[in-house]
Amino acid sequence: MDERQQRLTEMREDPAVDLVLDGSAIGGLLANLFGADVTGMPGQCASCQTVHVIGSMRVYTRGPGIVVRCPSCTEVVLRVVETPSGTMLDMRGVAALRFARR
Amino acid sequence: MAAQISWQLATVSAIREETPTVRSFTLGLPGWQGHRPGQHVDLRLTSEDGYSVERSYSIASEPERSGEVDITVERINGGEVSPFLHEVVVPGDRLEVRGPIGGYFVWEAALGGPLLLVAGGSGVVPLMAMARHRARSAMTVPARLLFSSRTFDEIIYAEELDRLAAAGDGFEVIHTLTRQQPPGWTGFTRRIDEAMLAEALEPLGPATRAYACGPTALVEVVANGLVRLGLPPDRIRTERFGPTGT
Numbered sequence: 001m002d003e004r005q006q007r008l009t010e011m012r013e014d015p016a017v018d019l020v021l022d023g024s025a026i027g028g029l030l031a032n033l034f035g036a037d038v039t040g041m042p043g044q045c046a047s048c049q050t051v052h053v054i055g056s057m058r059v060y061t062r063g064p065g066i067v068v069r070c071p072s073c074t075e076v077v078l079r080v081v082e083t084p085s086g087t088m089l090d091m092r093g094v095a096a097l098r099f100a101r102r
Numbered sequence: 103m104a105a106q107i108s109w110q111l112a113t114v115s116a117i118r119e120e121t122p123t124v125r126s127f128t129l130g131l132p133g134w135q136g137h138r139p140g141q142h143v144d145l146r147l148t149s150e151d152g153y154s155v156e157r158s159y160s161i162a163s164e165p166e167r168s169g170e171v172d173i174t175v176e177r178i179n180g181g182e183v184s185p186f187l188h189e190v191v192v193p194g195d196r197l198e199v200r201g202p203i204g205g206y207f208v209w210e211a212a213l214g215g216p217l218l219l220v221a222g223g224s225g226v227v228p229l230m231a232m233a234r235h236r237a238r239s240a241m242t243v244p245a246r247l248l249f250s251s252r253t254f255d256e257i258i259y260a261e262e263l264d265r266l267a268a269a270g271d272g273f274e275v276i277h278t279l280t281r282q283q284p285p286g287w288t289g290f291t292r293r294i295d296e297a298m299l300a301e302a303l304e305p306l307g308p309a310t311r312a313y314a315c316g317p318t319a320l321v322e323v324v325a326n327g328l329v330r331l332g333l334p335p336d337r338i339r340t341e342r343f344g345p346t347g348t
Contacts, residue, residue, distance in 0.1 A: 020318055021342045027203035028144040028158065031107050040205015055206025056339070 019062055023055040026066060029080065030054070033089055044095040047075035051098075068093075109146065110134075112199040114191055115170065120258045124224065125188055126162060126174045129199060136165050139231040140208035140313070140341075143171065143201035147183060157183045160228035160315075160341070161202060164235040171202075174258065176224040207341045209313060211236060215243035216306040220294065220324045222250045222316025225343055226258050229315055233273065237266055244272045248302045250294050250320065252281040276302055294320060296327035303331055315341040 027039040039055030050072040057077055060067040065081035070093070079090035112129035119125055129143075141161055148154040163172035177188045191197070209217065209232045217236070219229040226249055236245055251257045257277065267275045278290035278298065290298060303310060312333055314324040321342045328338050 019344055020322075021344055022207065022340055024142065024204045024207055024341060025158065025344075027142070028107075028156065028200055031200075031203060037107055037203050037205060039203060053206045055204060061344075 019060070021059040021061065023053070023057040023059055023068065025059050025061070026068070026080070027055065029066070033080075033087060038097075041100075042098045043077065044097075045070040045073060045075065045077055046093050046095040048073035049095065107200050107203065109198050109200045111196050112171075114193050114195045114197065116193060117191070120174060121256050123177045123256070124174060124258050125177070126172050127187065127191070128163075128170055128172050129197065130170045131199065132169060134169055134171065136168065137161055137171065137202035138165060138204070138208040138210055139235040140228045140339075141202035141204035141231075142228065143173065143199050144203065145173070145183065146198040146200070147186060148198070155182050158203070160231070162227045162230050162234075164231055164238050166235065166238045174224065174227045174230070207313065207315070207339050209235075209311065209339075211239035211241050213311065215241070215245055216310045217243065217245035218303055218306055218310050218312040218328075219245065219247040220249075220299070220302075220312065220314040220316075221247065222294070222320035223252070223256075224258065225314075225316025225320070225341070227315075228341060229313060230259055230262075232313065233263075233266055236273065237269065237271065240271070242272045244306055245274070246302055246306060247273075247275045248278070248294065248298065249275060250278045250280060250316070253279060254282075254284045254287070294324060294327075296323075296330060299324065299327045300331055303328070303333070308332060310337065312338045313340075314338070316343055318342040318344055 024039050031037050041054050042051045043054050044051045052071055058069045058071055065079055067076055068078035070077050077093040081088045112131045114127055115130045116128040142158045144156050144158050146154055146156045159173040161171045162174045175184050175187050178184045221229050263275045266273050280293050283291055312328050314321050321340045325338055325340050329335055
């Protein structure tokens with residue numbers, strides 16, 4: 001088994017690692033929705049109240065939709081699901097977002 | 103932070119082979135507003151039947167070069183985009199590009215240092231933008247790149263990194279070759295682990311800003327290791343590439 005295969009096998013066997021990415025991986029997708037790059041935008045987790053910039057949140061792209069989790073408490077902050085009529089952005093895990101004044 | 107971004111047409115002005123499986127593409131973008139080291143662009147390829155595919159590529163070039171950006175792309179066997187870029191695209195071709203994107207995994211000279219950059223394979227790309235920007239900014243605050251590659255021939259930007267390290271401005275490169283080493287190799291020969299991070303971090307000190315980029319598994323080891331070594335989590339920024347490395 002080559003090195004990469006081995007690594008993939010190890011990752012699949014460890015449920016905690018999964019194929020996690022950082023928020024910047026969906027920067028373009030979120031830019032489509034918000035009309036601007038929001039990876040530098042602070043967001044407050046509704047579960048633990050910690051504020052993290054969106055780019056630092058943990059992104060999971062396996063499964064039917066995209067799940068974004070809080071780096072502090074691992075609860076779901078955002079869900080993105082493509083539907084036939086558009087994109088659903090579930091934000092019940094967000095307490096607040098901070099938009100900088102222009 | 104909330105910058106407007108829309109798709110632009112870029113013209114490929116130069117292609118450069120970095121290693122047998124890695125190429126850099128210079129994209130001319132006349133309307134380019136500039137970028138910050140660490141940011142990426144999205145590339146979109148659309149076929150005649152309307153099928154389109156997008157990929158994100160870190161910007162390799164420093165913001166001091168205006169009107170164009172470099173991306174560095176590793177050819178992934180069975181990939182949808184990288185084989186096309188490597189085998190089909192020639193200078194003069196036009197590609198749809200969106201960006202720059204990223205407000206978190208960025209470093210600019212104004213943020214200061216010391217700086218610890220940790221890369222696995224093609225994860226070195228956004229860190230190279232930081233290193234090139236640092237060189238252009240005439241900074242002398244210490245910076246170290248800890249760079250994991252499989253073999254000597256697969257070290258991306260090998261000659262340029264040697265030049266940057268020889269410039270005498272406080273930039274050092276520590277290589278580790280994990281699969282095969284050339285005769286006479288005296289450097290590290292294993293995957294990055296906490297002990298190696300401790301060695302790399304030691305002369306830089308506790309005020310270090312760390313950036314780690316590469317396969318998810320490597321980034322996890324680095325982020326966890328640096329926290330255990332005492333770096334505050336908010337001084338550690340990560341860009342995970344997922345399991346494939348791009």
